[in-house]
Amino acid sequence: MYKIPFSPPDISEDEIAAVSEVLRSGWITTGPNTALFEQELAHYCGTQYAVALNSATAGLELILKVLDIGRDDEVITTPYTYAATSNVLVHRGIKPTFVDVKKDSFLIDEDKIYEAITPKTKAIITVDIAGVPVNYDAIRKVLNIKQREDITLISDSAHSFGSSYKGHKVGGQMDFHVFSFHAVKNFTTAEGGAITYNDNSFYGKDDLYKEFKYTSLHGQNKDALSKTQAGAWKYDILTDGFKCNMTDIMASIGRVQLRRYEEMLRTRAALHEIYSQLLGTKEWAILPFEKNTELETNYHLYTLRLKGFSEEQRDRVIQMLGEKNIAANVHFMPLPMFTLYRNLGYRLEDYPNAHAQYVNEITLPLNSKLSVDEAEYVVKELNKCVENF
Numbered sequence: 001m002y003k004i005p006f007s008p009p010d011i012s013e014d015e016i017a018a019v020s021e022v023l024r025s026g027w028i029t030t031g032p033n034t035a036l037f038e039q040e041l042a043h044y045c046g047t048q049y050a051v052a053l054n055s056a057t058a059g060l061e062l063i064l065k066v067l068d069i070g071r072d073d074e075v076i077t078t079p080y081t082y083a084a085t086s087n088v089l090v091h092r093g094i095k096p097t098f099v100d101v102k103k104d105s106f107l108i109d110e111d112k113i114y115e116a117i118t119p120k121t122k123a124i125i126t127v128d129i130a131g132v133p134v135n136y137d138a139i140r141k142v143l144n145i146k147q148r149e150d151i152t153l154i155s156d157s158a159h160s161f162g163s164s165y166k167g168h169k170v171g172g173q174m175d176f177h178v179f180s181f182h183a184v185k186n187f188t189t190a191e192g193g194a195i196t197y198n199d200n201s202f203y204g205k206d207d208l209y210k211e212f213k214y215t216s217l218h219g220q221n222k223d224a225l226s227k228t229q230a231g232a233w234k235y236d237i238l239t240d241g242f243k244c245n246m247t248d249i250m251a252s253i254g255r256v257q258l259r260r261y262e263e264m265l266r267t268r269a270a271l272h273e274i275y276s277q278l279l280g281t282k283e284w285a286i287l288p289f290e291k292n293t294e295l296e297t298n299y300h301l302y303t304l305r306l307k308g309f310s311e312e313q314r315d316r317v318i319q320m321l322g323e324k325n326i327a328a329n330v331h332f333m334p335l336p337m338f339t340l341y342r343n344l345g346y347r348l349e350d351y352p353n354a355h356a357q358y359v360n361e362i363t364l365p366l367n368s369k370l371s372v373d374e375a376e377y378v379v380k381e382l383n384k385c386v387e388n389f
Helices: 013-025 034-045 056-068 084-091 110-116 137-146 208-217 249-277 311-323 338-343 352-359 372-386
Strands: 049-053 076-077 121-127 152-156 176-182 193-197 302-306 361-364
Touching: 013 249, 034 049, 034 193, 034 249, 049 056, 049 208, 049 249, 056 084, 056 152, 056 176, 056 193, 056 208, 076 084, 084 121, 110 137, 121 137, 137 152, 193 352, 249 302, 249 372, 302 311, 311 352, 311 361, 352 361
Parallel strands: 076 121, 121 152, 152 176
Antiparallel strands: 049 193, 176 193, 302 361
């Protein structure tokens, strides 16, 4: 019998060797490896700039901080996401303006964004789910029609590093994209994340990259590497920043992962196709998304839905798979289901499409360490579980 974890990190001996080299170098925090990693990230995403950080959450928070988006501003986002997307708004004293997803979709409804924009709307945070990008051009078209192109567009692209939109890698379509390199992502630095963008004068900034960098270091105008230079200890604090910089240890992992990434994506695509071929004939299976020539997913998650299943039945299927040593998951619980957001006044019934997506969704294990035989076994055992109902 197989034992199939949900999403183990794909770490090779090359990553281990790279980390060892950094550890032996005597420089383990933010330094030359992080600077090189940022350059390589920007090149991969086709953007002018990349800022490497310790998480995607930090990236979202840093953008809001540096652009002074906070209390008394409104920010539109989706309730169908992980809590980080909205928690950063709550930290800034903003009550998120939730817009439901489209019917039978995991992605935010552009038409409802149009209706939700008010004179106080300062930003929109869209979310790419399971590696599938939102329709970025459609979002920009909404702002054009609404004559509100002053609104900052932020993409929570935590799931979509390596995905493509209209022939270009995700990373430069919105004003800012924020990626996650957490351990369960396709591409990992253990923890970690990055902001990518093109306009370094955005909001009239003199040097947005420099401001992101020092704000990620408590507002300190010198990083640790600069301070080690003889006689260069003295520094200034320019703002009440955060502490969310990436280390060279993390960056060394990421640099190797980047060299391996396209092959890892091909493995994921092949496994995704196996799932779809085997499940496509099942009347009870609602496959994650239809093929789209304009969008190319990075196959981060296989978000299957079980037709006609209740939340309780779906949960029982996950439990039954667990008893067979197959780890499945759910992406996501809509945010109004959580105590924090209920206490802020949100009601699940106001987001019927998000709720409908959630109740029968089951995320199957999909990762670049999964074998073809294991993927076929997952479907075989899933079929047995579903047919018990």
